Amino acid sequence: MEIRVxxxxxxxxxxxxxxxxxEGAGYQVTIARNGAEALRTISGSSFDLLLxxxxxxxxxxxxxxxxxxxRIPCCRALVMTGHGTIEKAVAAMKIGACDFLTKxxxxxxxxxxxxxxxDLRQIEHQVDLMDLEQTFHKSCVxxxxxxxxxxxxxxxxxxxxxxxxxxGESGTGKDLLADIIHxxxxxxxxxxxxxxCAAIPESLFESELFGVDRGAFTGAxxxxxxxxxxxxxxxLFLDEIGELPLFLQGKFLRVLGExxxxxxxxxxxxxxxxxxxxxxxxxxLQLIASHAFREDLYFRINVVPITVPPLRNRIEDxxxxxxxxxxxxxNQDPTRKKPIFSPExxxxxxxxxFPGNVRELRNMIEQLFILYPGSNIKPHHLSLSMQNPVMxxxxxxxxxxxKPLRDAVADFENRYIEKVMESVGGxxxxxxxxxxxxxxVLWERLxxxxx
Amino acid sequence: MMRxxxxxSSKLEIRTSTYHIAVYAYGxxxxxxxxxxxxxxxxxxxxxxxxEVLAVHKNILSLAVQAREIRQQTRNAWGxxxxxxxxx
Numbered sequence: 001m002e003i004r005v006x007x008x009x010x011x012x013x014x015x016x017x018x019x020x021x022x023e024g025a026g027y028q029v030t031i032a033r034n035g036a037e038a039l040r041t042i043s044g045s046s047f048d049l050l051l052x053x054x055x056x057x058x059x060x061x062x063x064x065x066x067x068x069x070x071r072i073p074c075c076r077a078l079v080m081t082g083h084g085t086i087e088k089a090v091a092a093m094k095i096g097a098c099d100f101l102t103k104x105x106x107x108x109x110x111x112x113x114x115x116x117x118x119d120l121r122q123i124e125h126q127v128d129l130m131d132l133e134q135t136f137h138k139s140c141v142x143x144x145x146x147x148x149x150x151x152x153x154x155x156x157x158x159x160x161x162x163x164x165x166x167x168g169e170s171g172t173g174k175d176l177l178a179d180i181i182h183x184x185x186x187x188x189x190x191x192x193x194x195x196x197c198a199a200i201p202e203s204l205f206e207s208e209l210f211g212v213d214r215g216a217f218t219g220a221x222x223x224x225x226x227x228x229x230x231x232x233x234x235x236l237f238l239d240e241i242g243e244l245p246l247f248l249q250g251k252f253l254r255v256l257g258e259x260x261x262x263x264x265x266x267x268x269x270x271x272x273x274x275x276x277x278x279x280x281x282x283x284x285l286q287l288i289a290s291h292a293f294r295e296d297l298y299f300r301i302n303v304v305p306i307t308v309p310p311l312r313n314r315i316e317d318x319x320x321x322x323x324x325x326x327x328x329x330x331n332q333d334p335t336r337k338k339p340i341f342s343p344e345x346x347x348x349x350x351x352x353x354f355p356g357n358v359r360e361l362r363n364m365i366e367q368l369f370i371l372y373p374g375s376n377i378k379p380h381h382l383s384l385s386m387q388n389p390v391m392x393x394x395x396x397x398x399x400x401x402x403k404p405l406r407d408a409v410a411d412f413e414n415r416y417i418e419k420v421m422e423s424v425g426g427x428x429x430x431x432x433x434x435x436x437x438x439x440x441v442l443w444e445r446l447x448x449x450x451x
Numbered sequence: 452m453m454r455x456x457x458x459x460s461s462k463l464e465i466r467t468s469t470y471h472i473a474v475y476a477y478g479x480x481x482x483x484x485x486x487x488x489x490x491x492x493x494x495x496x497x498x499x500x501x502x503e504v505l506a507v508h509k510n511i512l513s514l515a516v517q518a519r520e521i522r523q524q525t526r527n528a529w530g531x532x533x534x535x536x537x538x539x
Contacts, residue, residue: 028506041500045506153517259497299485303496
Protein backbone atom coordinates (compact mmCIF):
# COMPACT_ATOMS: atom_id res chain seq x y z
CA MET A 1 0.00 0.00 0.00
CA GLU A 2 1.36 3.40 -0.99
CA ILE A 3 1.22 5.89 1.90
CA ARG A 4 -0.02 9.35 0.88
CA VAL A 5 1.61 12.17 2.83
CA UNK A 6 0.54 15.80 2.86
CA UNK A 7 3.25 18.25 3.99
CA UNK A 8 1.86 21.59 5.11
CA UNK A 9 4.87 23.86 5.45
CA UNK A 10 5.69 27.31 4.07
CA UNK A 11 9.49 26.87 4.18
CA UNK A 12 10.69 25.88 0.69
CA UNK A 13 14.13 24.99 2.07
CA UNK A 14 12.61 22.32 4.25
CA UNK A 15 9.65 21.22 2.12
CA UNK A 16 11.41 20.28 -1.14
CA UNK A 17 14.25 18.17 0.38
CA UNK A 18 11.73 16.54 2.72
CA UNK A 19 9.54 15.63 -0.27
CA UNK A 20 12.52 14.13 -2.12
CA UNK A 21 13.61 12.05 0.88
CA UNK A 22 10.11 10.76 1.55
CA GLU A 23 9.48 9.94 -2.11
CA GLY A 24 12.80 8.13 -2.15
CA ALA A 25 11.51 6.02 0.74
CA GLY A 26 8.35 5.11 -1.22
CA TYR A 27 5.88 7.65 0.17
CA GLN A 28 3.54 9.55 -2.18
CA VAL A 29 4.02 13.20 -1.23
CA THR A 30 2.04 16.40 -1.84
CA ILE A 31 3.15 19.81 -0.50
CA ALA A 32 0.87 22.68 0.47
CA ARG A 33 2.61 26.01 1.16
CA ASN A 34 -0.15 27.54 3.26
CA GLY A 35 -3.45 26.79 4.97
CA ALA A 36 -5.64 27.70 2.00
CA GLU A 37 -3.65 25.46 -0.35
CA ALA A 38 -3.84 22.62 2.19
CA LEU A 39 -7.64 22.85 2.38
CA ARG A 40 -7.90 23.02 -1.41
CA THR A 41 -5.70 19.95 -1.76
CA ILE A 42 -7.74 17.81 0.62
CA SER A 43 -11.01 18.71 -1.11
CA GLY A 44 -10.18 16.31 -3.92
CA SER A 45 -7.81 13.80 -2.32
CA SER A 46 -7.41 11.68 0.73
CA PHE A 47 -4.20 11.33 2.75
CA ASP A 48 -2.89 8.83 5.25
CA LEU A 49 -0.40 11.15 6.94
CA LEU A 50 -0.23 14.85 7.61
CA LEU A 51 3.12 16.48 8.30
CA UNK A 52 2.07 19.81 9.70
CA UNK A 53 4.07 22.91 10.49
CA UNK A 54 2.20 24.95 13.08
CA UNK A 55 3.51 28.34 11.96
CA UNK A 56 1.75 29.17 8.68
CA UNK A 57 1.68 32.56 6.93
CA UNK A 58 -2.08 32.74 6.38
CA UNK A 59 -3.70 30.69 9.12
CA UNK A 60 -3.28 29.11 12.51
CA UNK A 61 -1.58 25.74 11.96
CA UNK A 62 -3.63 24.16 14.76
CA UNK A 63 -6.91 25.20 13.17
CA UNK A 64 -5.83 23.92 9.77
CA UNK A 65 -4.75 20.62 11.30
CA UNK A 66 -8.08 20.27 13.15
CA UNK A 67 -9.95 20.99 9.90
CA UNK A 68 -7.93 18.42 7.94
CA UNK A 69 -8.34 15.71 10.61
CA UNK A 70 -12.06 16.51 10.77
CA ARG A 71 -12.44 16.08 7.01
CA ILE A 72 -10.18 13.01 6.73
CA PRO A 73 -10.80 11.11 9.97
CA CYS A 74 -8.47 8.25 9.00
CA CYS A 75 -5.50 10.63 8.49
CA ARG A 76 -2.78 10.67 11.15
CA ALA A 77 -0.88 13.86 11.96
CA LEU A 78 2.74 14.49 12.89
CA VAL A 79 3.43 18.06 14.00
CA MET A 80 6.64 19.99 13.29
CA THR A 81 7.34 22.87 15.65
CA GLY A 82 10.14 25.35 16.29
CA HIS A 83 11.85 25.77 19.68
CA GLY A 84 9.70 27.46 22.29
CA THR A 85 6.40 26.27 20.83
CA ILE A 86 6.12 23.10 22.86
CA GLU A 87 2.82 24.33 24.31
CA LYS A 88 1.46 24.38 20.77
CA ALA A 89 2.71 20.85 20.18
CA VAL A 90 0.90 19.73 23.33
CA ALA A 91 -2.25 21.49 22.09
CA ALA A 92 -1.83 19.69 18.75
CA MET A 93 -1.62 16.33 20.53
CA LYS A 94 -4.86 17.16 22.33
CA ILE A 95 -6.56 17.87 18.98
CA GLY A 96 -5.46 14.54 17.57
CA ALA A 97 -1.81 14.65 16.43
CA CYS A 98 0.01 11.36 17.01
CA ASP A 99 3.46 12.80 17.69
CA PHE A 100 5.63 15.87 17.21
CA LEU A 101 9.12 16.82 16.06
CA THR A 102 11.09 19.86 17.12
CA LYS A 103 12.86 21.71 14.29
CA UNK A 104 15.58 21.23 13.25
CA UNK A 105 15.32 17.45 13.23
CA UNK A 106 17.35 14.62 11.79
CA UNK A 107 15.70 12.75 8.90
CA UNK A 108 16.34 9.51 10.75
CA UNK A 109 14.12 10.51 13.66
CA UNK A 110 11.42 11.63 11.20
CA UNK A 111 11.53 8.26 9.45
CA UNK A 112 11.33 6.39 12.75
CA UNK A 113 8.22 8.32 13.78
CA UNK A 114 6.67 7.97 10.33
CA UNK A 115 7.32 4.24 10.33
CA UNK A 116 5.58 3.86 13.69
CA UNK A 117 2.57 5.82 12.47
CA UNK A 118 2.38 4.01 9.12
CA ASP A 119 2.57 0.61 10.82
CA LEU A 120 -0.35 1.60 13.00
CA ARG A 121 -2.17 3.13 10.01
CA GLN A 122 -1.77 -0.06 7.98
CA ILE A 123 -3.19 -2.21 10.76
CA GLU A 124 -6.12 0.22 11.08
CA HIS A 125 -6.59 0.15 7.30
CA GLN A 126 -6.70 -3.65 7.25
CA VAL A 127 -9.21 -3.70 10.09
CA ASP A 128 -11.34 -1.06 8.29
CA LEU A 129 -11.25 -3.10 5.10
CA MET A 130 -12.27 -6.24 6.96
CA ASP A 131 -15.19 -4.35 8.49
CA LEU A 132 -16.16 -3.02 5.08
CA GLU A 133 -16.00 -6.46 3.50
CA GLN A 134 -18.16 -7.82 6.30
CA THR A 135 -20.72 -5.10 5.60
CA PHE A 136 -20.69 -6.02 1.90
CA HIS A 137 -21.05 -9.72 2.65
CA LYS A 138 -23.91 -9.05 5.08
CA SER A 139 -25.71 -6.97 2.46
CA CYS A 140 -25.14 -9.37 -0.45
CA VAL A 141 -26.31 -12.94 -0.22
CA UNK A 142 -23.62 -14.99 -1.91
CA UNK A 143 -21.23 -17.89 -1.59
CA UNK A 144 -19.92 -17.59 -5.13
CA UNK A 145 -16.12 -17.12 -5.28
CA UNK A 146 -16.47 -14.68 -8.19
CA UNK A 147 -19.00 -12.59 -6.30
CA UNK A 148 -16.68 -12.58 -3.28
CA UNK A 149 -13.87 -11.16 -5.42
CA UNK A 150 -16.26 -8.57 -6.81
CA UNK A 151 -17.39 -7.60 -3.31
CA UNK A 152 -13.76 -7.27 -2.24
CA UNK A 153 -13.10 -4.86 -5.15
CA UNK A 154 -16.27 -2.94 -4.29
CA UNK A 155 -15.19 -2.69 -0.64
CA UNK A 156 -11.79 -1.32 -1.65
CA UNK A 157 -13.25 1.09 -4.20
CA UNK A 158 -15.72 2.35 -1.59
CA UNK A 159 -12.82 3.81 0.40
CA UNK A 160 -11.77 5.96 -2.56
CA UNK A 161 -13.56 8.58 -4.63
CA UNK A 162 -12.99 6.66 -7.87
CA UNK A 163 -15.74 6.63 -10.48
CA UNK A 164 -17.31 3.19 -10.69
CA UNK A 165 -19.01 1.64 -13.71
CA UNK A 166 -21.34 -1.23 -12.76
CA UNK A 167 -21.98 -3.60 -15.63
CA GLY A 168 -24.31 -6.56 -15.84
CA GLU A 169 -27.71 -7.73 -16.92
CA SER A 170 -30.96 -6.33 -15.53
CA GLY A 171 -31.90 -7.67 -12.12
CA THR A 172 -28.37 -8.68 -11.05
CA GLY A 173 -28.28 -6.16 -8.21
CA LYS A 174 -26.26 -3.27 -9.64
CA ASP A 175 -28.34 -0.72 -7.76
CA LEU A 176 -27.89 -2.63 -4.50
CA LEU A 177 -24.12 -2.62 -5.02
CA ALA A 178 -24.17 1.13 -5.79
CA ASP A 179 -26.08 1.73 -2.60
CA ILE A 180 -23.62 -0.29 -0.50
CA ILE A 181 -20.63 1.47 -2.07
CA HIS A 182 -22.18 4.79 -1.05
CA UNK A 183 -23.14 3.58 2.43
CA UNK A 184 -19.61 2.41 3.13
CA UNK A 185 -17.87 5.45 1.62
CA UNK A 186 -16.77 8.63 3.38
CA UNK A 187 -19.80 10.28 1.74
CA UNK A 188 -22.31 8.03 3.50
CA UNK A 189 -23.71 10.80 5.70
CA UNK A 190 -24.51 12.85 2.59
CA UNK A 191 -27.10 12.27 -0.13
CA UNK A 192 -27.28 9.32 -2.51
CA UNK A 193 -29.03 10.58 -5.62
CA UNK A 194 -30.25 7.94 -8.04
CA UNK A 195 -31.20 8.93 -11.57
CA UNK A 196 -32.65 6.32 -13.89
CA CYS A 197 -31.67 7.67 -17.30
CA ALA A 198 -34.16 5.38 -19.03
CA ALA A 199 -37.09 6.74 -17.05
CA ILE A 200 -36.71 10.46 -17.83
CA PRO A 201 -38.27 11.85 -21.03
CA GLU A 202 -35.59 13.38 -23.26
CA SER A 203 -37.23 16.81 -23.15
CA LEU A 204 -37.00 16.94 -19.34
CA PHE A 205 -33.54 15.44 -18.99
CA GLU A 206 -31.53 18.64 -18.99
CA SER A 207 -33.64 20.42 -16.37
CA GLU A 208 -33.79 17.27 -14.24
CA LEU A 209 -30.00 16.93 -14.18
CA PHE A 210 -28.85 20.53 -14.22
CA GLY A 211 -31.73 22.41 -12.59
CA VAL A 212 -33.49 25.52 -13.80
CA ASP A 213 -33.29 29.21 -12.99
CA ARG A 214 -36.52 31.16 -12.79
CA GLY A 215 -37.69 32.42 -16.19
CA ALA A 216 -35.43 30.07 -18.15
CA PHE A 217 -38.42 29.03 -20.23
CA THR A 218 -42.20 29.41 -20.20
CA GLY A 219 -43.48 27.75 -17.09
CA ALA A 220 -40.22 27.95 -15.13
CA UNK A 221 -41.75 30.10 -12.40
CA UNK A 222 -39.33 29.08 -9.68
CA UNK A 223 -35.65 28.26 -9.57
CA UNK A 224 -34.99 24.60 -8.93
CA UNK A 225 -31.79 22.68 -8.30
CA UNK A 226 -31.00 19.68 -10.47
CA UNK A 227 -30.04 16.15 -9.44
CA UNK A 228 -26.31 16.87 -9.90
CA UNK A 229 -26.48 19.78 -7.49
CA UNK A 230 -28.46 17.69 -5.01
CA UNK A 231 -25.69 15.09 -5.06
CA UNK A 232 -23.12 17.68 -3.89
CA UNK A 233 -20.84 16.11 -1.23
CA UNK A 234 -22.61 12.79 -1.79
CA UNK A 235 -22.93 10.20 -4.54
CA LEU A 236 -24.64 10.52 -7.92
CA PHE A 237 -25.84 7.18 -9.28
CA LEU A 238 -26.68 7.28 -12.99
CA ASP A 239 -28.51 4.05 -13.72
CA GLU A 240 -28.84 3.01 -17.40
CA ILE A 241 -26.21 5.58 -18.41
CA GLY A 242 -26.31 4.21 -21.95
CA GLU A 243 -29.67 5.99 -22.28
CA LEU A 244 -28.17 9.42 -21.52
CA PRO A 245 -29.11 11.55 -24.57
CA LEU A 246 -26.15 12.34 -26.79
CA PHE A 247 -26.75 16.10 -26.62
CA LEU A 248 -26.35 15.97 -22.83
CA GLN A 249 -23.28 13.72 -22.80
CA GLY A 250 -20.99 16.63 -23.74
CA LYS A 251 -22.49 18.82 -21.05
CA PHE A 252 -22.17 16.08 -18.44
CA LEU A 253 -18.59 15.45 -19.53
CA ARG A 254 -17.80 19.10 -18.76
CA VAL A 255 -19.35 18.69 -15.30
CA LEU A 256 -17.12 15.69 -14.62
CA GLY A 257 -14.05 17.56 -15.82
CA GLU A 258 -14.73 20.89 -14.17
CA UNK A 259 -16.97 19.96 -11.20
CA UNK A 260 -19.00 23.07 -11.90
CA UNK A 261 -22.48 23.48 -13.31
CA UNK A 262 -24.82 26.17 -14.60
CA UNK A 263 -28.56 25.76 -14.23
CA UNK A 264 -30.60 26.14 -17.41
CA UNK A 265 -31.09 29.85 -18.05
CA UNK A 266 -28.73 30.74 -15.23
CA UNK A 267 -25.47 32.65 -15.24
CA UNK A 268 -24.33 31.66 -11.75
CA UNK A 269 -21.77 28.89 -11.51
CA UNK A 270 -22.25 26.19 -8.84
CA UNK A 271 -19.36 24.07 -7.61
CA UNK A 272 -20.26 20.44 -7.20
CA UNK A 273 -18.30 17.70 -5.51
CA UNK A 274 -19.84 14.29 -5.99
CA UNK A 275 -18.75 10.71 -6.52
CA UNK A 276 -20.14 9.17 -9.68
CA UNK A 277 -21.39 5.60 -9.91
CA UNK A 278 -22.80 4.69 -13.31
CA UNK A 279 -24.54 1.48 -14.33
CA UNK A 280 -25.62 -0.08 -17.57
CA UNK A 281 -26.72 -3.39 -19.03
CA UNK A 282 -25.68 -2.24 -22.49
CA UNK A 283 -22.40 -2.69 -24.28
CA UNK A 284 -21.06 0.85 -24.21
CA LEU A 285 -18.31 0.01 -26.71
CA GLN A 286 -20.99 -0.92 -29.22
CA LEU A 287 -22.81 2.33 -28.50
CA ILE A 288 -19.53 4.20 -29.09
CA ALA A 289 -19.07 2.39 -32.40
CA SER A 290 -22.58 3.42 -33.44
CA HIS A 291 -21.91 7.02 -32.33
CA ALA A 292 -24.59 6.84 -29.64
CA PHE A 293 -22.14 7.27 -26.76
CA ARG A 294 -19.13 9.56 -26.45
CA GLU A 295 -15.79 7.83 -26.10
CA ASP A 296 -14.30 10.60 -23.93
CA LEU A 297 -17.20 10.23 -21.49
CA TYR A 298 -16.69 6.46 -21.46
CA PHE A 299 -13.02 6.91 -20.49
CA ARG A 300 -14.07 9.04 -17.53
CA ILE A 301 -16.80 6.72 -16.25
CA ASN A 302 -15.02 3.43 -16.92
CA VAL A 303 -12.31 4.01 -14.28
CA VAL A 304 -13.16 1.04 -12.07
CA PRO A 305 -15.48 -1.34 -13.94
CA ILE A 306 -17.30 -3.97 -11.88
CA THR A 307 -19.28 -6.63 -13.69
CA VAL A 308 -22.02 -8.25 -11.65
CA PRO A 309 -22.47 -11.81 -12.95
CA PRO A 310 -25.90 -13.08 -13.99
CA LEU A 311 -27.57 -15.52 -11.62
CA ARG A 312 -27.14 -18.44 -14.06
CA ASN A 313 -23.37 -18.04 -13.63
CA ARG A 314 -23.53 -18.38 -9.86
CA ILE A 315 -26.02 -21.17 -9.36
CA GLU A 316 -24.44 -21.91 -5.98
CA ASP A 317 -26.24 -18.78 -4.77
CA UNK A 318 -29.73 -19.92 -5.80
CA UNK A 319 -30.55 -22.04 -2.67
CA UNK A 320 -29.07 -19.30 -0.49
CA UNK A 321 -31.17 -16.62 -2.18
CA UNK A 322 -34.32 -18.77 -1.94
CA UNK A 323 -33.78 -19.11 1.80
CA UNK A 324 -33.11 -15.38 2.07
CA UNK A 325 -36.29 -14.38 0.19
CA UNK A 326 -38.36 -16.92 2.12
CA UNK A 327 -37.16 -15.33 5.35
CA UNK A 328 -37.90 -11.85 4.00
CA UNK A 329 -41.48 -12.72 3.01
CA UNK A 330 -42.05 -14.66 6.26
CA ASN A 331 -41.00 -11.58 8.22
CA GLN A 332 -43.39 -9.46 6.17
CA ASP A 333 -46.31 -11.78 6.82
CA PRO A 334 -45.62 -14.17 9.73
CA THR A 335 -49.11 -15.72 9.43
CA ARG A 336 -48.33 -17.17 6.00
CA LYS A 337 -46.55 -20.51 5.95
CA LYS A 338 -43.39 -20.95 3.92
CA PRO A 339 -43.66 -23.14 0.80
CA ILE A 340 -41.26 -26.10 0.97
CA PHE A 341 -39.12 -26.77 -2.08
CA SER A 342 -38.79 -30.37 -3.21
CA PRO A 343 -35.30 -31.47 -4.39
CA GLU A 344 -36.67 -31.73 -7.97
CA UNK A 345 -37.98 -28.15 -7.84
CA UNK A 346 -34.63 -26.92 -6.53
CA UNK A 347 -32.81 -28.78 -9.27
CA UNK A 348 -35.12 -27.26 -11.86
CA UNK A 349 -34.42 -23.78 -10.50
CA UNK A 350 -30.66 -24.39 -10.57
CA UNK A 351 -30.89 -25.41 -14.24
CA UNK A 352 -33.08 -22.46 -15.21
CA UNK A 353 -31.35 -19.61 -17.08
CA PHE A 354 -33.05 -16.76 -15.13
CA PRO A 355 -33.20 -14.04 -17.79
CA GLY A 356 -34.54 -11.69 -15.11
CA ASN A 357 -31.78 -12.71 -12.66
CA VAL A 358 -32.15 -12.19 -8.89
CA ARG A 359 -35.19 -9.96 -9.40
CA GLU A 360 -36.95 -12.77 -11.27
CA LEU A 361 -36.11 -15.28 -8.53
CA ARG A 362 -37.43 -12.88 -5.90
CA ASN A 363 -40.71 -12.39 -7.80
CA MET A 364 -41.00 -16.13 -8.28
CA ILE A 365 -40.62 -16.83 -4.55
CA GLU A 366 -43.10 -14.07 -3.73
CA GLN A 367 -45.60 -15.59 -6.15
CA LEU A 368 -45.15 -19.07 -4.66
CA PHE A 369 -45.62 -17.61 -1.19
CA ILE A 370 -48.96 -16.14 -2.22
CA LEU A 371 -50.20 -19.08 -4.28
CA TYR A 372 -48.92 -22.09 -2.37
CA PRO A 373 -48.33 -21.21 1.29
CA GLY A 374 -47.04 -24.24 3.21
CA SER A 375 -47.18 -26.45 0.11
CA ASN A 376 -44.55 -28.82 -1.09
CA ILE A 377 -43.26 -27.11 -4.24
CA LYS A 378 -42.86 -29.47 -7.21
CA PRO A 379 -41.55 -28.66 -10.69
CA HIS A 380 -45.07 -28.18 -12.09
CA HIS A 381 -45.64 -25.34 -9.59
CA LEU A 382 -42.63 -23.54 -11.04
CA SER A 383 -43.20 -24.02 -14.74
CA LEU A 384 -45.60 -21.15 -15.02
CA SER A 385 -43.38 -18.68 -13.22
CA MET A 386 -40.47 -19.40 -15.48
CA GLN A 387 -40.03 -17.47 -18.66
CA ASN A 388 -39.70 -20.75 -20.46
CA PRO A 389 -38.95 -20.26 -24.14
CA VAL A 390 -40.38 -23.71 -24.91
CA MET A 391 -43.66 -22.78 -23.30
CA UNK A 392 -43.65 -19.43 -25.11
CA UNK A 393 -43.16 -21.29 -28.41
CA UNK A 394 -46.05 -23.58 -27.60
CA UNK A 395 -48.23 -20.60 -26.80
CA UNK A 396 -47.34 -19.14 -30.19
CA UNK A 397 -48.08 -22.38 -32.03
CA UNK A 398 -50.96 -22.33 -34.48
CA UNK A 399 -51.08 -18.56 -34.84
CA UNK A 400 -52.14 -17.98 -38.42
CA UNK A 401 -50.69 -15.15 -40.46
CA UNK A 402 -53.16 -12.77 -42.04
CA LYS A 403 -55.11 -11.70 -38.98
CA PRO A 404 -55.11 -8.07 -37.87
CA LEU A 405 -52.77 -7.51 -34.89
CA ARG A 406 -55.67 -6.86 -32.53
CA ASP A 407 -57.21 -10.28 -33.25
CA ALA A 408 -53.84 -12.03 -33.02
CA VAL A 409 -53.16 -10.41 -29.63
CA ALA A 410 -56.65 -11.38 -28.42
CA ASP A 411 -56.00 -14.99 -29.56
CA PHE A 412 -52.71 -15.10 -27.70
CA GLU A 413 -54.25 -13.62 -24.55
CA ASN A 414 -57.03 -16.19 -24.52
CA ARG A 415 -54.58 -19.02 -24.99
CA TYR A 416 -52.33 -17.66 -22.24
CA ILE A 417 -55.25 -17.31 -19.82
CA GLU A 418 -56.28 -20.90 -20.51
CA LYS A 419 -52.74 -22.10 -19.98
CA VAL A 420 -52.59 -20.31 -16.63
CA MET A 421 -55.96 -21.71 -15.59
CA GLU A 422 -54.81 -25.19 -16.55
CA SER A 423 -51.61 -24.92 -14.53
CA VAL A 424 -53.42 -24.03 -11.30
CA GLY A 425 -56.12 -26.62 -11.75
CA GLY A 426 -58.82 -24.12 -12.76
CA UNK A 427 -58.42 -22.04 -9.58
CA UNK A 428 -59.72 -18.57 -10.55
CA UNK A 429 -58.21 -16.55 -7.67
CA UNK A 430 -54.78 -18.05 -8.21
CA UNK A 431 -55.03 -17.48 -11.96
CA UNK A 432 -56.14 -13.87 -11.48
CA UNK A 433 -53.20 -13.27 -9.15
CA UNK A 434 -50.69 -14.64 -11.70
CA UNK A 435 -52.29 -12.71 -14.55
CA UNK A 436 -52.40 -9.49 -12.57
CA UNK A 437 -56.17 -9.19 -13.07
CA UNK A 438 -59.00 -8.87 -10.58
CA UNK A 439 -61.10 -12.00 -10.13
CA UNK A 440 -64.08 -10.14 -11.66
CA VAL A 441 -62.17 -9.11 -14.79
CA LEU A 442 -60.89 -12.65 -15.23
CA TRP A 443 -64.40 -14.06 -14.84
CA GLU A 444 -65.69 -11.63 -17.50
CA ARG A 445 -62.83 -12.50 -19.86
CA LEU A 446 -63.49 -16.23 -19.47
CA UNK A 447 -67.22 -15.75 -19.99
CA UNK A 448 -66.59 -13.75 -23.16
CA UNK A 449 -64.06 -16.26 -24.53
CA UNK A 450 -66.13 -19.33 -23.78
CA UNK A 451 -69.29 -17.83 -25.25
CA MET B 452 -13.49 20.24 -24.98
CA MET B 453 -11.03 22.96 -24.08
CA ARG B 454 -7.48 22.83 -25.45
CA UNK B 455 -5.12 20.87 -23.25
CA UNK B 456 -1.38 21.06 -22.70
CA UNK B 457 0.84 18.20 -21.56
CA UNK B 458 2.41 19.23 -18.24
CA UNK B 459 3.65 15.95 -16.81
CA SER B 460 4.58 12.50 -17.96
CA SER B 461 5.69 9.59 -15.81
CA LYS B 462 5.54 5.83 -15.49
CA LEU B 463 4.11 3.69 -12.73
CA GLU B 464 4.85 0.03 -12.21
CA ILE B 465 2.01 -2.14 -10.97
CA ARG B 466 3.05 -5.71 -10.35
CA THR B 467 4.74 -6.73 -13.61
CA SER B 468 3.36 -4.05 -15.91
CA THR B 469 4.38 -0.45 -16.45
CA TYR B 470 1.75 2.19 -17.09
CA HIS B 471 2.30 5.60 -18.60
CA ILE B 472 0.66 8.59 -16.91
CA ALA B 473 0.15 11.83 -18.85
CA VAL B 474 -1.19 14.91 -17.09
CA TYR B 475 -2.76 17.74 -19.10
CA ALA B 476 -3.60 21.27 -17.99
CA TYR B 477 -6.67 23.05 -19.34
CA GLY B 478 -7.24 26.78 -19.81
CA UNK B 479 -9.57 26.93 -16.80
CA UNK B 480 -6.89 25.66 -14.42
CA UNK B 481 -8.18 22.09 -14.20
CA UNK B 482 -5.92 19.11 -14.80
CA UNK B 483 -6.62 15.63 -16.12
CA UNK B 484 -4.47 12.52 -15.74
CA UNK B 485 -4.73 9.89 -18.47
CA UNK B 486 -3.46 6.34 -18.73
CA UNK B 487 -3.91 3.95 -21.61
CA UNK B 488 -4.53 0.53 -20.02
CA UNK B 489 -5.12 -1.39 -23.23
CA UNK B 490 -5.81 -0.73 -26.91
CA UNK B 491 -9.31 0.60 -26.42
CA UNK B 492 -9.14 1.27 -22.71
CA UNK B 493 -8.07 4.54 -21.21
CA UNK B 494 -8.88 5.99 -17.82
CA UNK B 495 -9.11 9.70 -17.08
CA UNK B 496 -9.28 11.47 -13.72
CA UNK B 497 -9.70 15.21 -13.14
CA UNK B 498 -8.68 17.58 -10.34
CA UNK B 499 -7.69 21.17 -9.64
CA UNK B 500 -3.90 20.86 -9.62
CA UNK B 501 -1.14 18.70 -11.05
CA UNK B 502 -0.20 17.32 -7.63
CA GLU B 503 -3.78 16.59 -6.70
CA VAL B 504 -4.67 14.83 -9.95
CA LEU B 505 -1.47 12.81 -9.85
CA ALA B 506 -2.16 11.67 -6.29
CA VAL B 507 -5.75 10.69 -7.15
CA HIS B 508 -4.72 8.95 -10.37
CA LYS B 509 -1.89 6.93 -8.80
CA ASN B 510 -4.17 5.90 -5.97
CA ILE B 511 -6.87 4.68 -8.35
CA LEU B 512 -4.70 3.17 -11.07
CA SER B 513 -3.87 -0.05 -9.24
CA LEU B 514 -7.55 -0.49 -8.38
CA ALA B 515 -8.52 0.08 -12.02
CA VAL B 516 -6.02 -2.58 -13.10
CA GLN B 517 -7.20 -5.01 -10.42
CA ALA B 518 -10.87 -4.51 -11.38
CA ARG B 519 -10.04 -5.34 -14.99
CA GLU B 520 -8.16 -8.46 -13.95
CA ILE B 521 -11.17 -9.67 -11.96
CA ARG B 522 -13.40 -8.90 -14.93
CA GLN B 523 -11.17 -11.01 -17.13
CA GLN B 524 -11.21 -13.87 -14.60
CA THR B 525 -15.00 -13.62 -14.44
CA ARG B 526 -15.27 -13.81 -18.22
CA ASN B 527 -12.97 -16.81 -18.32
CA ALA B 528 -14.97 -18.56 -15.61
CA TRP B 529 -18.25 -17.91 -17.44
CA GLY B 530 -16.78 -19.03 -20.72
CA UNK B 531 -15.67 -22.23 -19.05
CA UNK B 532 -19.08 -22.79 -17.56
CA UNK B 533 -20.87 -22.15 -20.86
CA UNK B 534 -18.51 -24.60 -22.53
CA UNK B 535 -19.15 -27.16 -19.81
CA UNK B 536 -22.94 -26.81 -20.03
CA UNK B 537 -22.97 -26.95 -23.83
CA UNK B 538 -21.18 -30.32 -23.73
CA UNK B 539 -23.83 -31.89 -21.53
